[in-house]
Amino acid sequence: MKKINILIVNQDQKSMALLLSSLMGDWNTIRLASNGIDALQKISEDIPDVVLADIDLIGMSGADLCNVLKSSEDFRKIRIILIATHVDEYAKIHCSEVGAQALLSKDQSPEDIITQIKAVVHEQQNPELDEFGGLTGYLAQMNLVELVQSMDMNAKTGRLSLQSEEQRGTIFFERGKVVDAQTGQLRGDRAVFRMLSWEEGSFSFANGITTPEKRVLMKAQSLVLEGLRQYDEKKRLIEDLPDLRSVFKPAQPLSHLIQDSQLDRYEKQILIQFRGTKTLQKILERNEIGDLETLQAFYSLIKRKIVIPDEDCDEQSRARMNIAPEKTSQPGQKIKTSQGFFGNVDEQPDQADDHKKS
Numbered sequence: 001m002k003k004i005n006i007l008i009v010n011q012d013q014k015s016m017a018l019l020l021s022s023l024m025g026d027w028n029t030i031r032l033a034s035n036g037i038d039a040l041q042k043i044s045e046d047i048p049d050v051v052l053a054d055i056d057l058i059g060m061s062g063a064d065l066c067n068v069l070k071s072s073e074d075f076r077k078i079r080i081i082l083i084a085t086h087v088d089e090y091a092k093i094h095c096s097e098v099g100a101q102a103l104l105s106k107d108q109s110p111e112d113i114i115t116q117i118k119a120v121v122h123e124q125q126n127p128e129l130d131e132f133g134g135l136t137g138y139l140a141q142m143n144l145v146e147l148v149q150s151m152d153m154n155a156k157t158g159r160l161s162l163q164s165e166e167q168r169g170t171i172f173f174e175r176g177k178v179v180d181a182q183t184g185q186l187r188g189d190r191a192v193f194r195m196l197s198w199e200e201g202s203f204s205f206a207n208g209i210t211t212p213e214k215r216v217l218m219k220a221q222s223l224v225l226e227g228l229r230q231y232d233e234k235k236r237l238i239e240d241l242p243d244l245r246s247v248f249k250p251a252q253p254l255s256h257l258i259q260d261s262q263l264d265r266y267e268k269q270i271l272i273q274f275r276g277t278k279t280l281q282k283i284l285e286r287n288e289i290g291d292l293e294t295l296q297a298f299y300s301l302i303k304r305k306i307v308i309p310d311e312d313c314d315e316q317s318r319a320r321m322n323i324a325p326e327k328t329s330q331p332g333q334k335i336k337t338s339q340g341f342f343g344n345v346d347e348q349p350d351q352a353d354d355h356k357k358s
Contacts, residue, residue, distance in 0.1 A: 004121055005029040005046065009039040009053035009065065010083075018110070036060025040068065048078060050117055055084040055095075055103075063098045070099035079120040081113075089175075092155050102154050112149065118142060119150040136204040139164070144196050145224055147203065152176040152220040159209035164201030167285075171195070172211045178220055180213045185288040188215030189223060194291050196227040197234070230292045237295040241302070244284065247310040248302065249276035257306060267306075270297040274307050 011034055031048070033039035036057050043051070051069070055062035062082045069075040080100045084091055087105045095103035101120045104113060119142065139162070142150075147160060148171075155176040162169045162183075169183030169191060181191035216223065238244065250257055250271065258268055266289055273283045284294050301307045 003029070004049040004117075005031075006050045006052060006117065007031050007033060007039060007042060007048040009033045009036065009051060009057065009062065011035065011054065011057060036062070036065040036068075039065055043069070043075060043078070047075065049121060050079045050081065052081045052083065052113070052117070055082045055091075063094065063100075066098040066100050081116060081120060089155075104153060108153075112153065115146050115149050116153055118146065119154075136202065139198060139201045139203060142203075144198065144203075145228070147205075148178065148220050148224055151178075151205075156205070156207070157210065158205055158207045159211075160203060160205050162195055162198065162201060162203045164195075164198035167198070167201075169195045172209070172213075174210065176220065178216045178218075178223055180211050180215045184285055186290065187288070189218055189226075190288075190290040192216065192223055193227040193230050196224070197231050197291075234292055234295055237292075237299055241295065241298055242280070242309070244281040245279050247276060247279055248274055248307040249310050250274050251305055251308045260306075263306075266293045267297045267300055270294060271301060271306065274301075276310050 006029065008030065010032075029048075031042055031046075033042050036053075036059060039051065039053065051065070053062035053065055057065070060068075066080050066082065069078055069080065076099075081102045081104060082095055082100045083104050083106055085106050087103055092103055102116050104116060144162070150156075151160070151173045153176065157174050158172075160171040160173065162171070167183060170181065171178055171192060172180040178192060181188060181195070183191045183194055186194055218226065242248075254272060254274075257263070257271060263271065269289055270283065270287065273287065278286075280298060284291060284298075287294055289297075
């Protein structure tokens with residue numbers, strides 16, 4: 001993203017200094033104004049890309065300043081972010097009516113403010129519109145975490161469409177809340193968790209597009225935090241698993257294995273997809289139980305040699321299959337090796353739980 005010119009309008013010099021120190025490393029030019037009149041003077045001397053203004057300025061309020069700028073042919077393209085002590089639905093509607101691009105709370109962190117500045121600058125620099133009037137861009141410029149945070153802060157309603165290589169997905173928002181998502185066979189929060197790992201690709205947002213389905217119940221912040229936690233867990237599992245391009249097959253007839261009472265429900269759902277024809281990657285992409293649950297099932301099934309490498313599996317994948325030393329158990333006792341945050345964990349029957357349900 002190119003460097004930008006930002007004007008901060010705030011009566012609290014201490015807050016401005018703190019914000020200034022947080023932003024100085026990222027933005028080319030930052031100027032300060034203590035009130036609306038001072039801001040207009042500085043804007044007339046050098047037009048900024050973004051104005052970050054306190055809505056409760058003495059004299060000319062931030063909303064009044066916004067009205068003046070949006071009514072001017074010379075200044076209407078300036079992106080305006082207002083900051084208020086209390087942010088509610090009425091304040092958001094008022095913010096939209098005066099032409100501001102966003103409304104933030106004074107309690108929000110500098111990181112949140114930086115994310116919002118990136119969002120409005122991206123919108124200014126990438127004015128491509130789709131058929132519904134939404135914006136398009138690239139995940140390398142704004143990743144999905146930043147997009148979700150931006151939609152949440154601005155109470156956006158619409159459909160976010162994403163594409164990463166051959167994968168496609170959609171996320172629906174209502175007043176900033178994620179209400180539904182889909183990619184491949186995954187629905188709801190599990191779909192969001194997969195898309196959070198997409199680092200390359202494109203996105204487009206269509207305003208006002210809604211869905212009757214409500215499969216996501218988590219708040220945006222909780223959804224992102226859980227998705228990032230799962231992302232880290234999945235990376236660790238992938239490092240310990242064979243190459244996902246490998247092909248595995250059942251060690252015994254499926255009809256015998258499925259009756260094994262030691263298999264949990266996720267392991268059974270995944271096991272029936274091992275036919276000796278699909279790679280681990282294809283099985284991962286084409287099921288509906290979630291990526292983390294699938295990788296955990298892979299780990300357990302391969303470790304216990306319930307599935308084995310196909311004859312054409314390369315030697316490197318065979319070597320990686322030996323994730324940890326084999327565990328032995330007393331007759332009638334099951335010992336399960338699982339991957340936790342602190343490495344391999346041996347769980348006794350009365351301690352082991354099914355994989356975490358999403």
